[in-house]
Amino acid sequence: MFTRTVDEVAPVEWGNGTSHRLLVEADRMGFAFAVTLVRQGTTSALQYRNHLEACYCVAGSGEVVEKDGTRHKIMPGTIYVLDEHDPHYLIASDYEDLHLVSVFNPPIVGNERHTLSEDGFSQY
DSSP states (O other): OOOOOGGGSOOEEOSSEEEEEEEOGGGOSSSEEEEEEEOTTOEEEEEOSSOEEEEEEEEOOEEEEETTSOEEEEOTTOEEEETTOOOEEEEEOSSSOEEEEEEEESOOOSOOOOOOBTTBOEEO
Protein backbone atom coordinates (compact mmCIF):
# COMPACT_ATOMS: atom_id res chain seq x y z
CA MET A 1 0.00 0.00 0.00
CA PHE A 2 1.08 3.57 -0.57
CA THR A 3 -0.35 7.06 -0.55
CA ARG A 4 0.40 10.07 -2.71
CA THR A 5 -1.01 13.58 -2.70
CA VAL A 6 -1.43 16.08 -5.51
CA ASP A 7 1.11 18.30 -3.73
CA GLU A 8 3.75 15.55 -4.03
CA VAL A 9 3.46 15.33 -7.82
CA ALA A 10 4.78 18.02 -10.15
CA PRO A 11 2.10 19.13 -12.62
CA VAL A 12 2.64 18.35 -16.28
CA GLU A 13 1.73 21.26 -18.57
CA TRP A 14 -0.11 19.61 -21.46
CA GLY A 15 -1.07 22.60 -23.57
CA ASN A 16 -4.31 24.12 -22.28
CA GLY A 17 -3.95 23.09 -18.68
CA THR A 18 -2.11 20.93 -16.19
CA SER A 19 -2.23 17.29 -15.18
CA HIS A 20 -1.07 15.77 -11.91
CA ARG A 21 -0.33 12.14 -12.74
CA LEU A 22 -0.95 10.42 -9.40
CA LEU A 23 -0.64 6.86 -10.70
CA VAL A 24 1.52 5.98 -13.69
CA GLU A 25 2.88 2.90 -15.41
CA ALA A 26 5.80 2.58 -12.95
CA ASP A 27 3.32 2.10 -10.10
CA ARG A 28 2.30 -1.24 -11.66
CA MET A 29 -1.43 -0.91 -11.03
CA GLY A 30 -2.48 -1.68 -14.61
CA PHE A 31 -4.05 1.77 -15.06
CA ALA A 32 -3.10 5.42 -14.58
CA PHE A 33 -4.94 8.11 -12.62
CA ALA A 34 -4.62 11.86 -13.14
CA VAL A 35 -6.15 15.07 -11.83
CA THR A 36 -6.49 17.48 -14.75
CA LEU A 37 -7.22 21.18 -15.00
CA VAL A 38 -8.46 22.56 -18.33
CA ARG A 39 -8.13 26.35 -18.48
CA GLN A 40 -11.30 28.38 -19.01
CA GLY A 41 -12.01 29.50 -22.56
CA THR A 42 -9.78 26.88 -24.21
CA THR A 43 -10.48 24.28 -26.87
CA SER A 44 -8.18 21.28 -27.22
CA ALA A 45 -8.25 18.79 -30.12
CA LEU A 46 -7.17 15.51 -28.49
CA GLN A 47 -6.85 11.82 -29.23
CA TYR A 48 -5.34 8.93 -27.29
CA ARG A 49 -4.23 6.30 -29.80
CA ASN A 50 -2.51 4.08 -27.24
CA HIS A 51 -4.84 4.45 -24.26
CA LEU A 52 -8.50 4.30 -23.38
CA GLU A 53 -9.58 7.12 -21.07
CA ALA A 54 -12.49 7.89 -18.77
CA CYS A 55 -12.86 11.42 -17.36
CA TYR A 56 -15.07 12.41 -14.45
CA CYS A 57 -15.87 16.08 -13.86
CA VAL A 58 -15.46 17.22 -10.27
CA ALA A 59 -15.78 21.01 -10.82
CA GLY A 60 -16.32 23.57 -13.55
CA SER A 61 -18.09 23.01 -16.82
CA GLY A 62 -17.55 22.61 -20.53
CA GLU A 63 -18.19 20.26 -23.42
CA VAL A 64 -16.66 17.31 -25.16
CA VAL A 65 -17.34 17.32 -28.90
CA GLU A 66 -16.98 14.26 -31.09
CA LYS A 67 -15.20 14.53 -34.43
CA ASP A 68 -18.60 14.39 -36.20
CA GLY A 69 -19.82 17.42 -34.20
CA THR A 70 -21.94 15.59 -31.60
CA ARG A 71 -21.78 17.70 -28.41
CA HIS A 72 -21.91 16.51 -24.80
CA LYS A 73 -22.19 18.90 -21.85
CA ILE A 74 -19.76 18.34 -18.99
CA MET A 75 -20.57 19.43 -15.45
CA PRO A 76 -19.81 18.04 -11.99
CA GLY A 77 -21.02 14.45 -11.80
CA THR A 78 -20.56 13.77 -15.55
CA ILE A 79 -18.25 11.06 -16.86
CA TYR A 80 -17.20 10.83 -20.49
CA VAL A 81 -15.58 7.71 -21.82
CA LEU A 82 -13.26 7.54 -24.82
CA ASP A 83 -13.67 3.83 -25.49
CA GLU A 84 -12.60 3.75 -29.14
CA HIS A 85 -9.53 6.03 -29.13
CA ASP A 86 -11.97 8.77 -30.08
CA PRO A 87 -10.65 12.04 -31.51
CA HIS A 88 -12.48 14.80 -29.64
CA TYR A 89 -12.51 18.46 -28.73
CA LEU A 90 -12.36 19.25 -25.03
CA ILE A 91 -13.82 22.69 -24.39
CA ALA A 92 -13.74 24.49 -21.05
CA SER A 93 -16.41 27.11 -20.45
CA ASP A 94 -15.54 30.76 -20.95
CA TYR A 95 -16.07 31.61 -17.28
CA GLU A 96 -14.46 28.79 -15.24
CA ASP A 97 -11.77 26.14 -15.36
CA LEU A 98 -12.81 22.54 -15.92
CA HIS A 99 -11.54 20.04 -13.31
CA LEU A 100 -11.42 16.34 -14.22
CA VAL A 101 -10.12 13.11 -12.77
CA SER A 102 -8.98 10.70 -15.47
CA VAL A 103 -8.24 6.99 -15.66
CA PHE A 104 -6.07 5.60 -18.47
CA ASN A 105 -5.74 1.99 -19.61
CA PRO A 106 -3.09 0.90 -20.31
CA PRO A 107 -1.34 3.31 -17.96
CA ILE A 108 0.50 6.36 -19.22
CA VAL A 109 4.19 6.73 -18.42
CA GLY A 110 3.44 10.09 -16.86
CA ASN A 111 5.52 12.57 -18.85
CA GLU A 112 3.35 12.63 -21.97
CA ARG A 113 2.37 16.05 -23.30
CA HIS A 114 -0.02 17.11 -26.00
CA THR A 115 1.19 19.22 -28.89
CA LEU A 116 -1.83 21.35 -29.70
CA SER A 117 -2.24 22.82 -33.17
CA GLU A 118 -5.02 23.77 -35.54
CA ASP A 119 -3.82 21.13 -38.02
CA GLY A 120 -5.21 18.06 -36.27
CA PHE A 121 -5.71 16.12 -33.07
CA SER A 122 -2.84 15.95 -30.59
CA GLN A 123 -2.11 12.37 -29.73
CA TYR A 124 -0.03 10.04 -27.65
